[in-house]
Amino acid sequence: MVADDDLGRQTTAQLQRGLRIAMVVVAGAILFGLGLLNLVRHLDDHDLPVVQLVAFAMLAAALAVVAAQVVLRRPWPVSHRVVVAVVLAACALSYLTLPGGRTSTEVDWIFGAANWVGLAVLLDRPLRTVVAFLVAHELLALANVVLLNDVSRNSLARFATGSVSVLGFPLCVAVVAAVLHRIGTAAATATRELERVRTAEAVAEAAHRRRAQRFADLAGTTVPLLEGLADRSLAPSDPAVQRRSAIEAARMRRLLAESDTVEDPLMHELRHCADIADRKGVEVELDARGRWPVPPVAVRRALTDAALTALATADSWARVTVVGDGDVVAVNVVADCVPGDGVAGDGVAVDDVAVDDVAVDGVAGDRGETGVRVETFSSGGTVWMEARWKPTAS
Amino acid sequence: MEAHGELITAVIVDDHAAISAGVRYWCEQAEPPIGLIDAGDRLAGVWTPPGADADVVIFDLELVPGKPDFGELRRLVEAGRRVVVYSQHADNATAIKCIDLGALAYLTKREGPDHLVPAIRAVAHGQPYTAPSLSGALAADDTPDRPRLSPRETEVLRAWFASSSKELVAAKLHITVKTVDTYIARVRVKYANVGRAARTKSELVTRALDDGVITLAELNQAASP
Numbered sequence: 068m069v070a071d072d073d074l075g076r077q078t079t080a081q082l083q084r085g086l087r088i089a090m091v092v093v094a095g096a097i098l099f100g101l102g103l104l105n106l107v108r109h110l111d112d113h114d115l116p117v118v119q120l121v122a123f124a125m126l127a128a129a130l131a132v133v134a135a136q137v138v139l140r141r142p143w144p145v146s147h148r149v150v151v152a153v154v155l156a157a158c159a160l161s162y163l164t165l166p167g168g169r170t171s172t173e174v175d176w177i178f179g180a181a182n183w184v185g186l187a188v189l190l191d192r193p194l195r196t197v198v199a200f201l202v203a204h205e206l207l208a209l210a211n212v213v214l215l216n217d218v219s220r221n222s223l224a225r226f227a228t229g230s231v232s233v234l235g236f237p238l239c240v241a242v243v244a245a246v247l248h249r250i251g252t253a254a255a256t257a258t259r260e261l262e263r264v265r266t267a268e269a270v271a272e273a274a275h276r277r278r279a280q281r282f283a284d285l286a287g288t289t290v291p292l293l294e295g296l297a298d299r300s301l302a303p304s305d306p307a308v309q310r311r312s313a314i315e316a317a318r319m320r321r322l323l324a325e326s327d328t329v330e331d332p333l334m335h336e337l338r339h340c341a342d343i344a345d346r347k348g349v350e351v352e353l354d355a356r357g358r359w360p361v362p363p364v365a366v367r368r369a370l371t372d373a374a375l376t377a378l379a380t381a382d383s384w385a386r387v388t389v390v391g392d393g394d395v396v397a398v399n400v401v402a403d404c405v406p407g408d409g410v411a412g413d414g415v416a417v418d419d420v421a422v423d424d425v426a427v428d429g430v431a432g433d434r435g436e437t438g439v440r441v442e443t444f445s446s447g448g449t450v451w452m453e454a455r456w457k458p459t460a461s
Numbered sequence: 462m463e464a465h466g467e468l469i470t471a472v473i474v475d476d477h478a479a480i481s482a483g484v485r486y487w488c489e490q491a492e493p494p495i496g497l498i499d500a501g502d503r504l505a506g507v508w509t510p511p512g513a514d515a516d517v518v519i520f521d522l523e524l525v526p527g528k529p530d531f532g533e534l535r536r537l538v539e540a541g542r543r544v545v546v547y548s549q550h551a552d553n554a555t556a557i558k559c560i561d562l563g564a565l566a567y568l569t570k571r572e573g574p575d576h577l578v579p580a581i582r583a584v585a586h587g588q589p590y591t592a593p594s595l596s597g598a599l600a601a602d603d604t605p606d607r608p609r610l611s612p613r614e615t616e617v618l619r620a621w622f623a624s625s626s627k628e629l630v631a632a633k634l635h636i637t638v639k640t641v642d643t644y645i646a647r648v649r650v651k652y653a654n655v656g657r658a659a660r661t662k663s664e665l666v667t668r669a670l671d672d673g674v675i676t677l678a679e680l681n682q683a684a685s686p
Contacts, residue, residue: 352571354594356553356622357601388623390601399623444633451624451633 079251083191086244087137094130094187102126102180109174118164122177125157126184133187147188151200154185158204162211168222170212171229178208179233186237190244197241205234281322289315313379317343321371325364332361336371337387337398344378344385349402351378352386359391360458369439373452374400382448397455404450469495469585472515475547476502476524480570484519484547484577491578504533507542516585519577522548522559529555531562538563538659543584547577556598560652563659566590567598575625587664589649597622599648608651608683617644643674650675651683 295301385402500506600618
């Protein structure tokens with residue numbers, strides 16, 4: 068949700084920024100163009116020109132704060148309330164010293180300038196705040212007409228005419244800004260939703276691929292066993308079937324463990340294999356020495372396969388060890404295995420494990436030899452299987 | 462201190478009463494039995510009689526959990542004591558450091574039932590004892606100042622760690638159990654010849670040279686980096 072909010076904020080912030088830059092330029096043009104021109108041209112008409120110049124400086128300062136904030140993309144150095152207060156104070160100051168009967172004329176330069184400056188300050192505030200400011204600005208001018216001057220039909224008509232543009236145009240801009248803000252929010256929501264749907268789709272697709280892959284991995288060995296059990300061609304009481312079941316159970320555990328994110332996947336998968344043996348009462352010792360690079364999935368399967376078979380067929384005890392360095396990783400299992408499938412009588416057998424029949428997802432160059440060499444040594448009732456892998460050779 | 466046909470005595474320092482009781486049982490069942498003095502968790506019991514006169518010190522490295530007491534091990538070895546480190550710890554660095562400090566044997570607690578009594582006997586005679594866990598640690602040792610081992614020695618260390626049975630190692634590698642022992646002994650001599658000096662280590666090297674387990678040339682070659 069936090070990321071979603073960030074995304075939405077980013078979309079609206081971009082829109083807002085463009086609008087505010089435009090607003091600062093407009094307010095600047097009006098203040099320094101029209102406002103300054105009228106002020107300078109009619110400076111002599113004022114009783115206290117200094118006060119008018121101070122009011123102008125206050126407006127300029129307020130606009131400078133806004134401009135700095137927009138350009139530097141910094142948070143407001145002072146509260147926007149303070150800036151608006153400065154703008155309104157400039158208006159009050161100007162109207163207090165405005166010569167009589169000049170409201171809403173060219174002499175009244177601030178009437179058409181302060182509203183735009185105030186709008187620039189309040190553009191990203193809610194619409195009602197902008198309206199409140201414009202009304203306050205209007206009331207100050209009205210107060211000047213009503214309280215400090217003789218009210219005549221002429222002055223009121225002039226004031227009303229002036230108010231149409233002074234109040235109307237900024238209000239239009241404020242409404243447009245509010246609408247754009249709403250559109251921005253809606254766009255952000257849409258983007259968020261799109262992102263969410265895309266993520267969900269990708270996750271579903273990955274899950275499906277993983278499941279299909281797992282099924283393919285089990286199809287060769289587990290499925291025939293389950294089918295045999297289902298159509299009663301294999302008897303659960305047969306020790307050979309029980310042994311096969313134990314091996315397949317361990318394979319499934321290993322398959323599920325393969326997708327876990329762990330620091331040492333080889334040890335993690337071996338622990339899962341050992342757990343199967345542990346559950347049927349076999350005493351398992353698992354010990355590892357040294358450090359080794361993480362082998363690819365196909366290699367891990369080849370390395371753990373001997374261990375898995377020995378563990379699943381162990382009678383009462385098993386010792387599983389891993390010794391490794393940068394040059395060679397060796398998985399050893401010594402156990403008192405019941406002779407039978409895959410476990411020969413006394414002697415030594417050497418196998419090079421290929422993975423032609425194992426398609427592994429996401430592993431580059433996994434076709435062909437895994438480079439894992441399995442050596443089986445049997446003596447008396449003890450079976451010793453060693454699977455070696457040379458990381459540099461493969 | 463050395464036992465010639467006499468009863469071997471050992472003193473155990475371990476904070477777990479159940480461990481000491483188990484070790485006492487193994488010692489009593491051994492043939493011939495081994496006399497065990499229980500110092501509890503007090504190291505003073507090793508330095509004062511009757512513990513001070515024991516042939517072997519069985520030392521729990523972590524009397525304070527998480528803080529292996531290498532300092533005390535060094536003091537024991539410097540005083541000429543023959544130490545079996547009996548540790549909860551299974552990591553390579555700890556095992557090798559104990560050997561470097563001059564302990565004659567290092568066993569994990571899991572190896573106790575099979576290896577503690579043979580280790581006490583070997584150590585009582587000043588001989589090193591290499592249990593499978595230590596063998597694995599030596600085989601996987603990749604520290605820069607380790608001695609140079611021959612491929613066959615490394616193979617034997619790995620096989621002994623993997624199978625925990627010297628008979629299996631011998632059968633698999635087509636050698637005798639005695640030869641397996643010789644290879645392991647040679648590794649220990651090479652390790653005793655490097656690192657910090659300790660009396661137990663130099664005695665071990667001297668005896669190996671006298672017995673012809675290793676030659677001076679081989680030893681020098683193994684030590685040179």
